[in-house]
Amino acid sequence: MANVLVWAVWVVAAFSCLASGIAVVSFANPFFSALALIGNLASLAVLYLLLSAEFVAAGQVLVYAGAVMVMFLFVTAYLGGRADAPWAGGPTWQQFGAVLAAGAILVEVIVVIGLKAGGRLSHEAKIDAGFGSPHRIGRVFLTDHLLAFEITSVVLLVAAVGAVILGAHSRGDRVPGHVSGPGRGTWPEET
Amino acid sequence: MSEPWWVSVIKALVIINLVLLTFAYTTLLERKLLARMQLRFGPNRAGPYGLLQPIADLVKLVRKESFFPTAAIDAPYILAPVVSAFTALAAFAVIPFGNGWNIWRYHVNGVVANVPISLILIFALGSIGIYGFIVGGWASESKYSLLGSMRTCAQLVSYEVSLALSVLGVVITAGSLSLVQIVHNQAHSLWYVVPQAVGFLVFLISGVAETSRAPFDLPEAEQELVAGYHTEYSGMRWGLFQMAEYVNMITLSGLAITLFLGGWHFPFAHGVDFLGPLWFFVKLLALLFAFIWLRATLPRLRYDQLMSFGWKILLPVATVNALVTALVVVWAN
Known part of the structure; x- marks a missing residue:
């Protein structure tokens, strides 16, 4: 029963992780990309939870999905955050390079995990109560x-x-002691 | 001390409804107290002493048309208040309100969810809750909303740092991130408000800023911004935002009680610990009163004052407090 639940949560988290990752690069609107990135980080946190790393999961949500991404959203909202015009030309060398690099990293990850973990992957890891x-x-x-x-x-x-x-x-030209802000500005006299 | 899952579910339902009830009557309490402090009567038409006013407000909000701007971006616009309200309500799950009771054959814990890192969980939920405000303001497609959400975002991020640092002193003293453990540690020692007086002060000030309440209510300064990030919201969607703010205030008061004021313990006596929720509620009312009193007393800060106070005074004080606490704890051991 518990295993089925873990399996179900893992499937949902893993697929939402992939889906939100794809969404990050395919949205034309940077604001939506940032939102998808939050979803991606949050589903990673769920995966950490499944690995009994509660503290890392909470830290992930607090620092990355929380504080860091707020800054991303803040800047995109400040700059307008409207959709860019879709790319008109064909695939560039950058896109080829990106796909190649991503593929290389994927192969590398699989090879490293296979070499390091080997047969241990099929067994459940033994952890004690203080783990994580x-x-x-x-x-x-x-x-x-x-x-x-x-x-x-x-x-x-x-x-x-x-x-x-x-x-x-950027504030170098301000006169020392002078505070510019609401209440100190000069308003045109009402006539 | 485990309990069957259905006990947790029932407890969660009861606690959520109690928090919502507290929220509803906090709005009445606020209006009544503000009125008395301004030599008025406040709401006194709905029911005896205006006691049915929150119910009347709720009925009004639910029946009101939830119109929204045509330029608004649907999905985020609708989801934003939901996110805010959800995170606000979920945070209360880890605040302990009693010692636990044996009812018939079952043990009932005095907290909805006892997790070892509950303090971090509350902060994590709080940082997710900010998204409701900023996304809601952005998706409304209105200048006032956007300005309001920018202000909310900047203020919340600035004061979150001091809030987290002010709590660090208690965490170091207690040696735990579990709120249940922190309350337990205060049972037979001084409440942490005494050794951590500076931390308590910083926590309260940044807590007021974190809940955007006067004198830090710049995100909603109605003279400048109409209403801030929820300018374009109406009906129950606006109600959800309002609920999130008040529930955040209640959760923050609960957190202050848990960390600094001995949680659900009665001072100097342990014979009455089974009445934990009652003492918790009395302390909660006292803190809520202080929040409202502040609003009636202090004028709003200017924006540059807000920022320089947060970064140049509150943050250094909180940092020094955490450092000194760490040194004292290491030295004492």
């Missing part, structure tokens, strides 16, 4: 994967500093 808990993940982050963790934090710091510099640059 925040405690366990934190321990792995700060021991085995410390270097990757620290490099990521440095990259994020650089991005934050860069954003501050870009933001400060």
Whole structure:
């Protein structure tokens, strides 16, 4: 009974993952593409849940489907977010390259999984109660994967500093102490 | 402590309806309290003391024509309020409201869904709920709606950071992300509002901003934006948005109670713990009163004030609070 349920949820999540992935690249309207990407990330989260990784699933929804995609939507809505004219010419070399690259990655993933997992794929993995808990993940982050963790934090710091510099640059011509905003502007006198 | 699945289903139905009832009467409470604070009477025509006003409002909303702009983009326009209302209601499932009871032969837990990472789940649902607001405003195809949803989005994203950081202190102190465990830890120690007073303050302030309530109600500043992201909504679709906002406020108060105010525990006495939901509700009413009181007292912030307050004051304070808490916990161990 439980296995049938897991199977059913897996089928739905896997297919919605594929469908939303295709939708991301086939919508002409960038806003809809962003919405489809949210669906894609959410169905990935469901797959993580099936793998007993509740914390990763919640993190996926919170960070990627939540915070990151809000920014995508914010920018597309700000810029208008209307459909582009469909591409008139034939397939370009970029499209050929993209299909080739995608195919290569697919083959690579299958080969790596086949080599690494081998016969173990047909057996159910044995996990204990603490698997995927925040405690366990934190321990792995700060021991085995410390270097990757620290490099990521440095990259994020650089991005934050860069954003501050870009933001400060565009406001450079503002007079110090002067606040422009609602209530301080000069309104034409009513006559 | 497991319970049969049908007990969970019944409990979920009861809790959803209680939350909806609380929402309905929060609107009445708000109007009544605002009126008294402004030396008026407030609604007093529908039923004794106006007690049937929420029912009258509901009937009005349901019977109203749900017209929408011809330029609106159908599917997202219709789905947006549903997403907001769903995430708002679902978040309440993980807030513990009692110790659990043995009724006849069955054990009933004091929470609808006891998951080990319930705190993160609430934040995840909250971040999905934002989509209702931004997609709804975008799909309405109206300048005011779009401006409103841009403002909502910017404000919610800005204050979400402080909100999450303010909670971190409690998580470090309690050593758990499970709300049930956090309440349990407060049973025999001081409520976390005492050691985490700064966190509590930051949580309340960013919570008010996160629910877009006065003095942070810029997304719906009616003098500038007509109504914000729900300008083009009417009838029960508008009702769903309104419901999402009030339910978010109720959930946030529930979360504040759970994290900082001892959850469903009665202060200094454990003999009355079986009445947990009652104490929870009393604390909830007190917090809701504070929310309404704020609205009656404080004027709205200017937009630049809102942003600089969120990023330059609240965020550093929350960060320092989390850091100091971490240091103290490490030092104490």
